[in-house]
Amino acid sequence: MAASLFARNYRDVVRYFRSVTLRNPSNFHFRNLFLGARPFPHERIYRRAVRTYMDWRVFVESKERIAINALEVPHELYPTSFARARLLVRIVDAFRKEMKLYREGRYKSLLSECVRACGLVEKVFRNEDIDSPEHLEDIILASSSVPPMVKFQKVKGRYYLDGGITRNLPVALLENVDVAIGIYYNFWTRLQYEGVNVVDGGQEIEKMEKGKKAGPRVILVSPERDLPIQTWDYANPRGIELAYEAGLRAGEHLLPIVKKMR
Numbered sequence: 001m002a003a004s005l006f007a008r009n010y011r012d013v014v015r016y017f018r019s020v021t022l023r024n025p026s027n028f029h030f031r032n033l034f035l036g037a038r039p040f041p042h043e044r045i046y047r048r049a050v051r052t053y054m055d056w057r058v059f060v061e062s063k064e065r066i067a068i069n070a071l072e073v074p075h076e077l078y079p080t081s082f083a084r085a086r087l088l089v090r091i092v093d094a095f096r097k098e099m100k101l102y103r104e105g106r107y108k109s110l111l112s113e114c115v116r117a118c119g120l121v122e123k124v125f126r127n128e129d130i131d132s133p134e135h136l137e138d139i140i141l142a143s144s145s146v147p148p149m150v151k152f153q154k155v156k157g158r159y160y161l162d163g164g165i166t167r168n169l170p171v172a173l174l175e176n177v178d179v180a181i182g183i184y185y186n187f188w189t190r191l192q193y194e195g196v197n198v199v200d201g202g203q204e205i206e207k208m209e210k211g212k213k214a215g216p217r218v219i220l221v222s223p224e225r226d227l228p229i230q231t232w233d234y235a236n237p238r239g240i241e242l243a244y245e246a247g248l249r250a251g252e253h254l255l256p257i258v259k260k261m262r
Contacts, residue, residue: 001013003050003054003059003066003140004053004054006058006059006062006064006066007053007054007055007058007059009053012053013049013053014240014241014244016049016052016053017045017049017234017237017240018237018240018241019237020045020048020234021234021235021236021237021240022237024041024045024234024235025235026041026235027040027041027042027232027233027234027235028040029041040148040149041234042149042150042232042234043141043149043150043151045234046141046144046150047137047141050136050137050140050141051133051137054133054136054137054140055133056130056132056133056135056136059127059130059136060127060128060130060131062127065126065127065174065175066125066126066127067124067125067126067170067173067174067175068124068125068126068139068140068143068163069122069123069124069125069143069163069164069167069170069173070122070123070125070139070142070143070145070153070155070160070161070162070163071115071120071121071122071123071160071161071162071163071165071166072120072121072122072123072158072159072160073087073120073152073158073159073160073161074119074120074121075158075159077118077119078159084152084159087118088147090114090118091111091114091115091118091161091165093114094110094111094113094114095110095111095165097110098110098111099188102188102191107188107191109192111165111166111192112166112192115165115166120161122163122166122167123160123163124170124173125139125143125155135155135156138153138154138155138156139155141153142154142155142160142161143160143162143163143164144162144164145160145161145162146161146162146232149232150162164189166192167192167193168184168189168192168193169182169183169184169189169190169192169193169220171193171216171218174216177216178216178217178261179216179217179218179219179258179261180216180217180218180219181218181219181220181221181254181258182218182219182220182221183221183222183247183250184220184221184222185222185223185226185227187222190220190222193220217261219254219257219258221250221251221253221254222250223243223246223247223249223250224246224249224250225246227239227242227243227246228242228243228246229242229243
């Protein structure tokens with residue numbers, strides 16, 4: 001969706017996802033297991049959207065800058081599919097423990113600690129890194145690689161995972177901006193961005209914000225209420241429509257604030 005905003009064709013992308021989810025009755029196709037096909041439809045749908053609606057030349061030639069982050073999985077550490085599967089188990093375990101603390105009203109960056117211990121390295125792809133439509137496709141899929149829905153992605157022979165595992169609000173990667181807008185729909189994502197280790201009643205966040213170094217002003221925006229659709233739900237066309245409408249309302253509320261900051 002961020003790429004479609006950049007390419008100015010987000011309405012077409014929303015219509016595509018609505019039409020394809022109308023024809024997709026489930027997020028897990030059990031019979032595919034017997035046909036030798038992937039039971040999860042997400043990567044096929046996602047890749048087709050990128051291939052159809054993302055013109056790689058727009059990204060290369062635009063004066064606007066992009067920063068797409070992903071986590072590189074070093075081949076020397078994880079040379080086999082079994083090794084990468086074990087890596088995934090470690091990351092999922094860290095995620096579950098972090099979410100358990102979050103539900104208890106605490107936050108500890110267990111995912112980031114796990115990724116560092118596993119030797120994964122953040123890679124940032126920018127405009128000049130894109131050299132073909134296939135490369136753009138691979139980069140966008142790599143930035144959303146969440147097995148088993150979207151398997152480990154390869155970009156020029158290297159495996160990647162979703163950069164949002166450790167940096168789901170990558171506003172710090174933006175270059176030479178006075179104001180940055182961070183969009184999130186789960187408060188846990190904001191905690192990742194704030195870099196707070198333990199949160200109690202919001203006090204630690206307030207201290208962190210006061211202690212930030214000088215830099216771009218950051219506006220954090222989220223929907224007015226919980227979204228009516230879960231992540232990776234590709235069988236809920238009405239939920240996609242409602243989520244899109246919630247985003248429009250949030251943008252409309254934000255626009256006057258941004259104009260005043262110019």
